[in-house]
Amino acid sequence: MKKIVLLICFTLLKTLQAQQQEVLERYPYGQSPYEGGTDALILEMIQVIKKNEFSPCPSTEKYLLPILVNADASINFVKDPDTVSVFKNKCAFEFSRKLIPYLKKWKPASENGKPVGAIAEIQIEPFYLYYSKENPKLNEYKKPKFKSGMKVFGSHVKNIIEKNLNANEDKKLYLSFVVNEKGVAENFQIEGNYTAAEKGNMANELKKIKGEWEPATFNGIPMKFKFYNEFNQEFSFDYERVKYENAGW
Numbered sequence: 001m002k003k004i005v006l007l008i009c010f011t012l013l014k015t016l017q018a019q020q021q022e023v024l025e026r027y028p029y030g031q032s033p034y035e036g037g038t039d040a041l042i043l044e045m046i047q048v049i050k051k052n053e054f055s056p057c058p059s060t061e062k063y064l065l066p067i068l069v070n071a072d073a074s075i076n077f078v079k080d081p082d083t084v085s086v087f088k089n090k091c092a093f094e095f096s097r098k099l100i101p102y103l104k105k106w107k108p109a110s111e112n113g114k115p116v117g118a119i120a121e122i123q124i125e126p127f128y129l130y131y132s133k134e135n136p137k138l139n140e141y142k143k144p145k146f147k148s149g150m151k152v153f154g155s156h157v158k159n160i161i162e163k164n165l166n167a168n169e170d171k172k173l174y175l176s177f178v179v180n181e182k183g184v185a186e187n188f189q190i191e192g193n194y195t196a197a198e199k200g201n202m203a204n205e206l207k208k209i210k211g212e213w214e215p216a217t218f219n220g221i222p223m224k225f226k227f228y229n230e231f232n233q234e235f236s237f238d239y240e241r242v243k244y245e246n247a248g249w
């Protein structure tokens with residue numbers, strides 16, 4: 001009896017291993033996990049969201065959902081090891097898990113002419129799906145605008161950065177900030193090979209730039225928008241020459 005049980009267990013193990021070997025880590029190039037491709041998937045997601053009255057998430061949240069599409073076109077959720085991403089995008093994560101079961105037109109991957117299981121990664125951006133029009137060509141997206149003009153804002157930024165640079169050398173500075181749904185600029189962050197004091201002074205002065213913003217919108221709905229800018233400081237031989245001349249060298 002023990003031999004029979006062991007034999008059955010061994011056979012079952014071999015079967016499970018064979019099944020596992022048939023699961024691809026990703027879909028082969030050119031193959032789609034959904035009938036009709038990405039456009040059909042997005043359209044159906046929009047329709048499901050509107051029909052079932054899903055609630056939107058903040059515009060900054062998105063989630064890349066991994067799912068296993070089996071050879072028989074059934075699906076299983078795959079545990080995401082990136083717990084940090086799940087935590088930061090909790091609303092989008094829960095939205096995704098709620099949305100996916102409504103979608104029924106999954107297509108297994110094909111290998112050597114046979115259907116096989118494969119992992120598909122589905123990008124879910126709840127804000128855009130919720131407020132999107134069924135015809136994507138009709139969607140209207142507008143970036144935020146500084147009411148006095150972006151050139152004026154850029155000039156303020158340039159002056160603040162240059163005023164706080166204390167050394168003539170090659171450096172990089174990375175600036176990011178958010179214009180929120182109310183048109184308020186916030187969360188100024190400075191990165192780069194500068195001292196903490198230099199970065200803190202620049203961030204504090206940037207917060208004080210006077211002027212109003214028009215927030216970004218998607219189909220007329222205000223949304224957060226994050227700006228990223230990179231600035232390069234280059235070593236200037238002319239600056240060094242003038243400095244030494246003024247010092248009497």
